Amino acid sequence: MAVTHTPAAAPPLPAHPDPQLDAILSSGLPHELSYAFDGPFHLLLPDRFDANVASFTQVLNEAGVEGRVYYAKKANKAAAWMDCCALSGTGVDVASAGELRDALSHGVRGEHVVVTGPAKTDGLLRVAVLQGCLIAVDALDELERILAQARAATRPARILLRRLPAAQPHSRFGLDDTELEAALARCAQAQDAVVMEGFSFHLSGYDPLLRAELAGELVELCLKARALGLQADRISIGGGFAVDYTDAEHWERFLREQRPEHYHAGKSFNPGDFYPYHSPVAGPDALRTILTTDGLAGRLREAGVKLLLEPGRALLDRAGCTVFRVQGVKDRSGYGIVTVDGSSLSLSEQWFNSEYLPDPVLLPAHEPQGEPYAACVGGATCLESDMVTWRKVRFPTRPAVGDLLVYPNTAGYQMDSNESPFHDLPLPPKVVLDTAGGTTHWRLDRHPLA
Ligand SMILES: *Cc1c(COP(=O)(O)O)cnc(C)c1O
Numbered sequence: 001m002a003v004t005h006t007p008a009a010a011p012p013l014p015a016h017p018d019p020q021l022d023a024i025l026s027s028g029l030p031h032e033l034s035y036a037f038d039g040p041f042h043l044l045l046p047d048r049f050d051a052n053v054a055s056f057t058q059v060l061n062e063a064g065v066e067g068r069v070y071y072a073k074k075a076n077k078a079a080a081w082m083d084c085c086a087l088s089g090t091g092v093d094v095a096s097a098g099e100l101r102d103a104l105s106h107g108v109r110g111e112h113v114v115v116t117g118p119a120k121t122d123g124l125l126r127v128a129v130l131q132g133c134l135i136a137v138d139a140l141d142e143l144e145r146i147l148a149q150a151r152a153a154t155r156p157a158r159i160l161l162r163r164l165p166a167a168q169p170h171s172r173f174g175l176d177d178t179e180l181e182a183a184l185a186r187c188a189q190a191q192d193a194v195v196m197e198g199f200s201f202h203l204s205g206y207d208p209l210l211r212a213e214l215a216g217e218l219v220e221l222c223l224k225a226r227a228l229g230l231q232a233d234r235i236s237i238g239g240g241f242a243v244d245y246t247d248a249e250h251w252e253r254f255l256r257e258q259r260p261e262h263y264h265a266g267k268s269f270n271p272g273d274f275y276p277y278h279s280p281v282a283g284p285d286a287l288r289t290i291l292t293t294d295g296l297a298g299r300l301r302e303a304g305v306k307l308l309l310e311p312g313r314a315l316l317d318r319a320g321c322t323v324f325r326v327q328g329v330k331d332r333s334g335y336g337i338v339t340v341d342g343s344s345l346s347l348s349e350q351w352f353n354s355e356y357l358p359d360p361v362l363l364p365a366h367e368p369q370g371e372p373y374a375a376c377v378g379g380a381t382c383l384e385s386d387m388v389t390w391r392k393v394r395f396p397t398r399p400a401v402g403d404l405l406v407y408p409n410t411a412g413y414q415m416d417s418n419e420s421p422f423h424d425l426p427l428p429p430k431v432v433l434d435t436a437g438g439t440t441h442w443r444l445d446r447h448p449l450a
Pocket of ligand 1: 074075093116117202239
């Protein structure tokens with residue numbers, strides 16, 4: 001039946017080309033792994049993570065600014081990144097006792113860990129103090145509990161005071177002006193129990209200028225804190241370094257043309273809820289922009305203030321992808337429904353009233369033939385809303401049972417932030433691809449017997 005499916009398809013949104021990964025994907029390895037695991041899986045590329053860390057560090061070096069990169073661990077739970085951090089001396093940003101344990105157990109030094117998150121438990125604070133971690137204080141009552149833990153442990157707590165950004169006054173995180181004032185006084189008074197190392201913030205969104213502005217304000221706060229006898233020699237500007245998934249042309253066309261008929265069931269998304277999949281200034285370039293805005297680099301140097309940053313997503317850029325196997329295909333009028341062997345809980349953007357937009361790539365099991373074909377992608381569950389991809393993606397040919405669908409660049413937040421063994425479907429294993437020396441070896445991220 002020669003139905004022309006193409007007109008219903010959403011405008012294409014291909015991820016940036018990645019020839020090295022393409023070579024691995026076309027090697028037959030993904031089909032072999034799909035057979036072995038009998039379910040979806042994630043591929044991880046730790047070499048990319050290392051390269052991303054190195055690019056951020058290089059921007060600091062070029063600007064002559066002292067600082068440290070902390071990987072924001074919530075963006076992906078894999079052990080591989082902890083090994084990378086331990087081996088390169090990269091810091092880790094944790095927000096729970098479990099995350100702290102994982103970082104320490106992989107050999108990340110306590111002093112290279114920053115503990116963020118609201119109302120941290122006493123257990124987490126105690127271990128953080130004993131391990132010499134840097135603790136970002138989110139509230140005055142938390143500061144009191146930190147001081148109590150430091151006294152009990154007879155070790156001073158290393159802290160930053162987290163600033164409630166004036167630009168985001170409704171944020172539930174950080175200390176406002178009055179609270180900061182009180183916290184500074186409390187630190188000055190509790191000198192033996194605390195080393196007040198500086199200030200921090202984390203902004204929503206990806207605007208480098210807002211970050212530069214707030215960083216400048218924190219440098220001034222450091223000078224003010226020093227007048228009280230506090231150390232105040234570093235600031236953390238948090239994360240939010242954008243990732244550029246696709247080019248400007250495709251992104252602008254997508255935003256311009258996408259409409260409900262491009263989605264299964266006429267679903268519509270608020271374009272404002274989409275992640276900005278194209279960013280002209282992204283990753284380390286965003287850090288460069290921050291440092292050059294209003295001479296921030298010079299102000300940091302002059303004031304002797306170190307710059308800490310906590311990128312999550314940006315360190316995982318191009319460091320992984322997600323592979324599903326096609327389990328069934330059925331035709332609807334003008335498009336098809338592809339059902340894959342997992343659920344949307346393994347591709348998390350759906351859970352934010354949005355969807356992951358870089359197009360999945362079809363890896364056919366056999367020589368592809370036939371016409372282009374538009375299809376959405378559903379999970380192998382009994383929920384109407386469990387769609388891995390609501391939009392009708394234009395595939396080069398009609399997917400067939402046994403083909404693989406590869407979602408590109410999913411390491412940042414997409415892999416595991418919402419994963420669940422719903423329906424007794426197994427959690428997708430993470431497979432690490434070691435690509436040193438030009439050959440590719442695979443291994444499990446966490447060995448089942450370890
Ligand atoms: C989530 C978070 C980050 C990382 O944000 P990205 O957008 O992934 O870079 C950094 N710092 C804090 C405090 C966070 O909550």
